[in-house]
Amino acid sequence: MMTQTSIDQPDAKGRDNRVSDQAAESTFREVDDSDRAIPAIEFRNVTMIFDDRNILNNLSFKVMKGETKIILGGSGSGKSTTIKLVLGLLKPDSGQILVDGEDITNYGEAEMMKVRKKIGMIFQEGALFDSLSVYENVAFKLHEQGVPEEEVENEVRRMLRFVNLEEAIDKHRQNAFRTFRRYATARRHCPCVGG
Secondary structure, three states: OOOHHHOOOOOOOOOOOOOOOHHHHHHHHHOOOOHOEEEEEEEEEEEEEEEEEEEEEEEEEEHHEEEEHHOOOOOOOHHHHHHHOOOHHHOEEEEEEEEEEOOOOHHHHHHHHHHHHHOOOOOHHOOOOOOOOHHHHHHHHHHHHOOOHHHHHHHHHHHHOOOOOOHHOOOEEEHHHHHHHHHHHHHHHHOOOOO
């Protein structure tokens, strides 16, 4: 069991568990960076109901910039719903959703496109299209936004080099299955896609 005494003094085997003053100071000091003081994502009393089933009930949480949160739960517990709410793909029945301190709860599609540009995500299984090549998957959102093909090609090649997959540019997902997470990463980092 961890106690304050076990932290402050060496244990029975002589191991020193103490935290140095420097480490404690850097770990516990207040955040000086005002940008990091504003949560990257914040839910305030968010409720979401589907077919009379309460999926999210008064959910509140914050994810600070640089922080990692994990959403765990069984099927139908609201994990995907929470992500869709952050992306503005769904609207809550009540409550507020903030991204970088900006209340996005009632944003329309045009406003949400600007917010989504700040958000990077990789979905389970990469959310890639089986019928498209690696190039087409990475370029998908850029094409959707009307970016000129020359710019798209340059950016796709740059992102595939970033994940060491430029040689797979013309392969299809089923032919590059072991590496699909890397090209999902490239797709995530492609500008206007979410990185």
